[in-house]
Amino acid sequence: MVDCYKPTSLKEALDILAKESVTPYAGGTDLMIKPDENATYLFLDKVAEMKNIVEDKEYIRIGAACTYTDIIENKLIPAVLKEAVSQIAAPAIRNIGTVGGNICNGSPKADSALIFFATDSKLRLANNRGERVIPISDFYLGRKNTAIEKDELLVEILMNKNNLNNYYYKKVGERNALAISRVSFVGIINIVDDKVFNCRTAFGAVSDVVISRPDIDAMLIGKTVKEAKALKDKYLAAYEKEIVPIRGRVSAKYRKTVCMNLLHDFLESNGI
Ligand SMILES: Cc1cc2nc3c(=O)[nH]c(=O)nc-3n(C[C@H](O)[C@H](O)[C@H](O)COP(=O)(O)OP(=O)(O)OC[C@H]3O[C@@H](n4cnc5c(N)ncnc54)[C@H](O)[C@@H]3O)c2cc1C
Structure with missing residues (x-):
């Protein structure tokens, strides 16, 4: 019996998610508070497409599996996000906790999600049949209740990058x-x-x-x-x-x- 999966590409991760009953595991800092002995985890930390931070004309595109430390150390990230993220927990948690986990956990206390709301950021969700991009405000349906489907992963956050200085x-x-x-x-x-x-x-x-x-x-x-x-x-x-x-x-x-x-x-x- 397989007790975990460690995909290295998004396609591999989405194919596993389509076939198996698995729990996405990014940094585990939320999941490990209530560990589930029976869960099969799908580790996301080696999925290359979810680890990038790049920019295009409109957005800074932040891979969902980027840790807080990745964000703090990246030159493309606007100061407002760096400031919020720098105040999360302690370095040990910031080295493994991810923005994707912060958002998908569905908590109104998620400090990175706050910044993504105020910047009208969008989320790119994918399954092995395709993808959709939705505003972050449509993702949250209630406390610990989000619009993500069982076979989907949050792949990246599209953060509006203009006029954020003040x-x-x-x-x-x-x-x-x-x-x-x-x-x-x-x-x-x-x-x-x-x-x-x-x-x-x-x-x-x-x-x-x-x-x-x-x-x-x-x-x-x-x-x-x-x-x-x-x-x-x-x-x-x-x-x-x-x-x-x-x-x-x-x-x-x-x-x-x-x-x-x-x-x-x-x-x-x-x-x-
Ligand atoms: C001591 C301590 C202090 C903390 N302090 C703060 C704080 O100050 N501010 C704050 O906001 N949070 C804080 N947290 C909470 C936590 O660290 C963050 O929410 C963190 O960002 C979670 O990310 P993770 O990668 O560890 O998520 P995980 O625990 O791996 O996952 C969380 C949830 O999201 C799902 N998931 C993860 N990634 C994806 C994805 N890409 N697609 C689909 N589903 C996904 C998982 O299945 C799980 O349901 C703290 C936690 C601890 C233990």
């Missing part, structure tokens, strides 16, 4: 280092010639899925700073209504207060 990122945990997010927030905004030309935010660890509302952020786009300031109360009120935190280790009230404080601070630090 960002605000905060991870609020129990302590400064080695903490799982209690609330995480990222805001990305660009103001050129006194006009807001893009604005995106995302809140992690608050609800069952990362909260990301391009429709609310759009209120500020195309506005001068003065107009954006005039709209600020309306913008904050819209988020006040939409952020409905779940109770966890900390109270829903605490999470809501932190979210609204971070949103205020993000706007204020950009003159709005």
Whole structure:
């Protein structure tokens, strides 16, 4: 009986996944919390096509089996993703934990997923019959519930690469280092010639899925700073209504207060 598979190409991995009942295993840092003695693991760490970081005109394409250390050390990766990833766990976990595992685990606390929401990134999923590319917001269906099919792998993340320089990122945990997010927030905004030309935010660890509302952020786009300031109360009120935190280790009230404080601070630090 085979107890694990170690494919070295995507085709080989997808063919095994189509035929066998196997569990994809990237770094194992989430899976090993609840090891399943009966599982047959499909190791992804040698699948060459899932280990690349390259760029094209629109995207930085990040292989799902890239570790956090691969990301931190790669010159193509935007600072906003590097900053979030650098605060995940400790070097030992960052050396083996992958972005693909972080996303596929389906947790709203996933620190890399937060950045992929705020950058409207897309995910390339494949099985041995073909592939599909979907927005990350369509991938998450609920807590620990994703749109991936049993015979699919997440192959790569297509991260939008433009206009990411001016960002605000905060991870609020129990302590400064080695903490799982209690609330995480990222805001990305660009103001050129006194006009807001893009604005995106995302809140992690608050609800069952990362909260990301391009429709609310759009209120500020195309506005001068003065107009954006005039709209600020309306913008904050819209988020006040939409952020409905779940109770966890900390109270829903605490999470809501932190979210609204971070949103205020993000706007204020950009003159709005
Ligand atoms: C001590 C400790 C500290 C941590 N701190 C943080 C933290 O600060 N922030 C944070 O976000 N996370 C944290 N984590 C959680 C974890 O390290 C991350 O979620 C990590 O990115 C998971 O990646 P992995 O490669 O280890 O996933 P794995 O454990 O290998 O897999 C996780 C899930 O995804 C599936 N999977 C993996 N890759 C694929 C793929 N390509 N296609 C389809 N399915 C796939 C697996 O089948 C499994 O269901 C921590 C974990 C530990 C143990």
